[in-house]
Amino acid sequence: MPIVVVVGGQWGDEGKGRIVDLLARKAKVVARYSAGNNAGHTIVNERGEFKLNLVPAGIFYPEKTCVIGNGVAVDPAVLIGEIERLQANGIDTSRLVLSDRAQLIMPWHIALDKLDEEARGDRAIGTTGKGVGPCFIDKVARRGIRVADLLRAEDLGPRMKSSLEYANRVITRVFGGEPLDFDECFQRYREYGARLAPHIADVQDTIIEAHRRGEYVLLEGAQGSLLDLDHGTYPFVTSSVPSSSSGGAAIGVGIGPTDIQRVVGVFKSYCTRVGNGPFPTELFDETADILRDHGREFGRGEYGTTTGRPRRIGWLDAVAARYSVRFNGLAAVALTRLDVLDNIPTIKICTGYELDGKTIKTFPSRVSTLDHVKPIYEELPGWMTPTTEVRAFDDLPEQAQAFIRRVEELLECPVDLISVGPSREQAVIVNPIF
Ligand code: IMP
Ligand code: MG
Numbered sequence: 001m002p003i004v005v006v007v008g009g010q011w012g013d014e015g016k017g018r019i020v021d022l023l024a025r026k027a028k029v030v031a032r033y034s035a036g037n038n039a040g041h042t043i044v045n046e047r048g049e050f051k052l053n054l055v056p057a058g059i060f061y062p063e064k065t066c067v068i069g070n071g072v073a074v075d076p077a078v079l080i081g082e083i084e085r086l087q088a089n090g091i092d093t094s095r096l097v098l099s100d101r102a103q104l105i106m107p108w109h110i111a112l113d114k115l116d117e118e119a120r121g122d123r124a125i126g127t128t129g130k131g132v133g134p135c136f137i138d139k140v141a142r143r144g145i146r147v148a149d150l151l152r153a154e155d156l157g158p159r160m161k162s163s164l165e166y167a168n169r170v171i172t173r174v175f176g177g178e179p180l181d182f183d184e185c186f187q188r189y190r191e192y193g194a195r196l197a198p199h200i201a202d203v204q205d206t207i208i209e210a211h212r213r214g215e216y217v218l219l220e221g222a223q224g225s226l227l228d229l230d231h232g233t234y235p236f237v238t239s240s241v242p243s244s245s246s247g248g249a250a251i252g253v254g255i256g257p258t259d260i261q262r263v264v265g266v267f268k269s270y271c272t273r274v275g276n277g278p279f280p281t282e283l284f285d286e287t288a289d290i291l292r293d294h295g296r297e298f299g300r301g302e303y304g305t306t307t308g309r310p311r312r313i314g315w316l317d318a319v320a321a322r323y324s325v326r327f328n329g330l331a332a333v334a335l336t337r338l339d340v341l342d343n344i345p346t347i348k349i350c351t352g353y354e355l356d357g358k359t360i361k362t363f364p365s366r367v368s369t370l371d372h373v374k375p376i377y378e379e380l381p382g383w384m385t386p387t388t389e390v391r392a393f394d395d396l397p398e399q400a401q402a403f404i405r406r407v408e409e410l411l412e413c414p415v416d417l418i419s420v421g422p423s424r425e426q427a428v429i430v431n432p433i434f
Helices: 016-025 076-090 107-123 130-141 147-151 153-174 183-200 203-212 248-252 286-293 318-328 400-411
Strands: 004-010 026-032 040-045 048-052 067-068 094-098 216-224 262-268 270-275 312-314 332-335 346-355 358-359 374-381 415-419 427-429
Touching: 004 016, 004 048, 016 216, 016 262, 016 318, 016 332, 016 415, 026 203, 026 262, 026 270, 048 076, 048 286, 076 183, 094 130, 094 183, 094 203, 107 130, 147 153, 147 183, 147 312, 203 248, 216 248, 248 318, 262 318, 286 312, 318 346, 318 400, 332 400, 346 400, 374 400
Parallel strands: 004 216, 004 262, 026 067, 026 216, 067 094, 262 332, 332 415
Antiparallel strands: 040 048, 270 312, 346 358, 346 374, 415 427
16 A cells, blocks of 8 residues: 655645645644744634644544654644543544654744844745754754753753754854743653653654555645745755655655655645745735635634744746646645636736746756746636536536646646635545545
C-alpha cells in the first residue's frame, strides 16, 4: 500500500488540512514532516471547527496514528495546548506520536525571530513570529535541543545552558535586547517533557511497520512549496530543514525516497500569500476584496490561521504552479476553493510573464526579476452558478470544467480532486488518490 505525500503547491494555505482530512479516511498513519507551528490548518467536521498548528489533521479519525516527524520544529507549549483543546472536545489524543529526534522551539527562538524582523526594517520577511526560523538555524548550527533531551535532565541542562548562553550573547550584543533566564526556561521545559513523555517515540518504526502491514500512510507537508528554502522566492521563504516540498518528506520522518509512491499537490483555484515577497499575479482591485471576503461570515475568508493577517490575493499563476509541479514530482493536483470563483464573471490565469519585451515561461530565481515581471493572462468565462452542491465532475458547469481542463494543460498534471466548500463531503473526486 502506498505512502503518499501531500504538499501545498503555492505560498501556503491552499487547503492542505482539508485535503489531508479527506484522504486520511483511508490512511492508517498521518504524519507531519517539516516546519512548525507557523503552519495552521482549519478543519471543519461534525464536532465543530478546529485550528491546528502541529497535530496532524488525521487526529479526528479514531484508529489512526498521528505522527509529528523528526523534521518538525516543535513548540512544546503549543503542542500541549492543542492536545488539551482536542481532549476537551472529546477527541482521543493517545494515538499521537512525537519524534524523539524533532527539534524544540525555545523561548529565545521566539525572541530572536522578533528581534531579527525588527532589525530588517522594511526588508522584513513578514514571519509568523513563532521562532521557527531561529530554531532551524540552531538545528543546522548544531546548537539545537531535541525532544529526546526533554526526557533526561542531565542531557537537557547542559545543552540548554550552552544554547541559551549563545542566544543571550546574540540577544544582548547584536540586538541590545534583554537576556533570558536559564532556571525559568529549564523548569518549564522539564514540565513539558513530563507532560509529553507518553507521546515521545521513534517514528520511523511507526511508519515503516504500518507500510509493511499493507496500510496507507499519508505524509503532510506544511506551508507552500513557493516558501521552500531552496525552491521558493528566497529570501522571502520559510526556514525548514528538511524542506517543506516533497523532497523533504522522506528525511522528515526517517524513511527513504523510494518508499514514497505518490505526491499530490494542493493548489487554490486562485492564489494567496501572507507575509512579504514577490507575488506577480497579486490583485489590488475589488476582485481581491471579493475573493478575500468570500465566506468570511463563516470564518472562511482569506485571513491567516496562525496570525489573522489578511492574505494577499491574486489570480492563479500557472508559471509558478508548473514550476512547483515539477520540483515536487507531482502525480496529481487537488484544486481547492473552486466555489470561491462561483460569482466571478471573468477568470484569469497567468500563462507567462513579460519582461523587457520578452515572454518568459519559467519561474525566475531572483526576487528583483519577479518584482518586475508583468503577468500575461488568459481570460476564461466564469460560470456564475453555485458549485457547492456538486459532487461529480460532469455535473460541474461547463465553464468550470473548461477552467479545470485548462489548469491541467498548463500545469502538466491531472486534477484528481476538486473542493467546492469547507466541509468533508464538499469534494469532487475525479480520480481516487489512494
Ligand atoms: P516563518 O515561517 O514564520 O519564518 O515565516 C516566513 C514566511 O513564510 C512568511 O512570509 C510567512 O507569512 C510565511 N508562512 C509561514 N508559515 C505559513 C503558513 O502556514 N501559511 C502561509 N504562509 C506561511
Ligand atoms: Mg495554513
